[in-house]
Amino acid sequence: MGATKDRDRFSTTTRIRLLGEQTAARVYRSQTRRQARRSRLTGRAALLALVVCSLIVALAYPMRQYVAQRADIAEQQRILDEERAETERLRDEKARWQDPAYVERQARERLHMVRPGETGYTVVDPSAARERRKESRPTADRAWYVNLFDGVDTMDRAGQADD
Numbered sequence: 001m002g003a004t005k006d007r008d009r010f011s012t013t014t015r016i017r018l019l020g021e022q023t024a025a026r027v028y029r030s031q032t033r034r035q036a037r038r039s040r041l042t043g044r045a046a047l048l049a050l051v052v053c054s055l056i057v058a059l060a061y062p063m064r065q066y067v068a069q070r071a072d073i074a075e076q077q078r079i080l081d082e083e084r085a086e087t088e089r090l091r092d093e094k095a096r097w098q099d100p101a102y103v104e105r106q107a108r109e110r111l112h113m114v115r116p117g118e119t120g121y122t123v124v125d126p127s128a129a130r131e132r133r134k135e136s137r138p139t140a141d142r143a144w145y146v147n148l149f150d151g152v153d154t155m156d157r158a159g160q161a162d163d
Helices: 002-097 100-111 126-135 144-162
Strands: none
Touching: 002 100
16 A cells, blocks of 8 residues: 555656646747747847848938038029029119110219209318318329329228228
8 A cells, every 4th residue: 555655646746747847848948939039039120220220321321412402402592593683683774874864864973074064063071171181292293193193092091091
C-alpha cells in the first residue's frame, strides 16, 4: 500500500512538474513570439522612420527653392508694379508737354522767359542778396569762367551747410 501511495504521490508530483514544464514552455514560446513581433514592429518602425526621413531630406531642397522662387516672384511683381506706375506718370507728363499752354507756363517759371513786349521781373530775397554780397568779390575785372567757378564754390558751401 505504501508503494502505491508513493507511486500516486510520485505520479502527481510528476504530473505537476510536467504540467509546470509545459506551462513554462508555452509562456516561453509566447514571450518569444511577442519578442519576435516586437522586433518585427521595431524593424518596420525603423524602416518607416528611414523612409520618412528620406522623403524629408529629398523634399527639403526643392521646398526651399520653391519658397525662394515665390519670394523672387513677389519681388519682381512689386518692381513691375512700380515700373508701370512710373510709365503711367511719364505718359501723363508727356501728354502735358504736348499742351502749348503748359510749355509756355514752364518756360516762364523755369527759364524766366517773357513774351515780346512784356517786362520780366525777378524778385530777390534781400537777406540772400546780402549774404551773396558778403561772400562775393569784385567780378567786373575777372574772366567769366572765374565767376562761374566762384558761383559753383558758393553753392557747394551752401549745400554743405544744409547737410
